[in-house]
Amino acid sequence: MLRRHLSKEIPVMSVIEIHVISFGYLHDAPPPAHLTLDLRRHFNDPDVNPTLRYMTAEDLPVRAAVLATPGIQELIAGAAAVVDAYDSGPQDAPLTIAVGCAGGRHRAATVARVLARRLGKTGVPVHLTHRDLPKPVVERTAIGDAVTPAHA
Numbered sequence: 001m002l003r004r005h006l007s008k009e010i011p012v013m014s015v016i017e018i019h020v021i022s023f024g025y026l027h028d029a030p031p032p033a034h035l036t037l038d039l040r041r042h043f044n045d046p047d048v049n050p051t052l053r054y055m056t057a058e059d060l061p062v063r064a065a066v067l068a069t070p071g072i073q074e075l076i077a078g079a080a081a082v083v084d085a086y087d088s089g090p091q092d093a094p095l096t097i098a099v100g101c102a103g104g105r106h107r108a109a110t111v112a113r114v115l116a117r118r119l120g121k122t123g124v125p126v127h128l129t130h131r132d133l134p135k136p137v138v139e140r141t142a143i144g145d146a147v148t149p150a151h152a
Contacts (some may be wrong), residue, residue: 015087017125019096022057022112024104024132026140031131033098035082037075039107044069046106047137056133057109066110076115083119102140104132 021031030036046052046065055062066072079097086095097115101107109130116128 014089014092015083015095015124016092017094017127018083018116018119019094019127019129020112020116020119021096021098021129021131022104022108022133023098023100024102024108024135024138025100026102026138027104027132027135030100031096031098033096034086035079035096036098036100037079037108037111039075039099039101039111043072043075043101043107045102047103047140052106054137056105057113057130058133062106063110063113066107067114069107072111076111076118079115080118103138104130104135105137109133 021033023031025038025040044065046055046062049065052059052062052065057063057066083095083097097112099108099112099115112128112130116126120126
């Protein structure tokens with residue numbers, strides 16, 4: 001994960017800081033990013049569980065449900081590997097990773113949190129932003145389109 005030095009004499013720090021942003025597609029367009037992870041179609045949505053629906057990634061049951069979803073751990077590891085590829089580049093620059101799901105309260109916020117924590121262990125400054133975590137649950141149709149906020 002993020003090679004910090006090729007030798008003791010020549011530091012290599014292509015990625016100088018990392019911004020990880022979680023968001024919900026139903027609230028607004030994705031933020032600009034070098035890498036965007038779209039969790040909507042391939043990973044279980046805790047929103048369908050009435051017990052978890054009004055919770056967020058701040059709640060342990062939501063985080064446990066998301067992190068137990070098949071493929072999520074591999075996705076996080078894969079995203080970290082992509083960051084390594086950016087870190088190999090010749091130019092020093094910040095890197096932005098956007099993680100999105102339908103509402104931005106469960107899957108995206110959990111994955112962003114875990115990814116930011118993992119990347120933070122490299123010594124590169126990591127800034128985590130949850131754009132839509134505090135927003136209300138969005139009522140949806142059967143195909144996932146937004147109808148109205150559940151709590152106005």
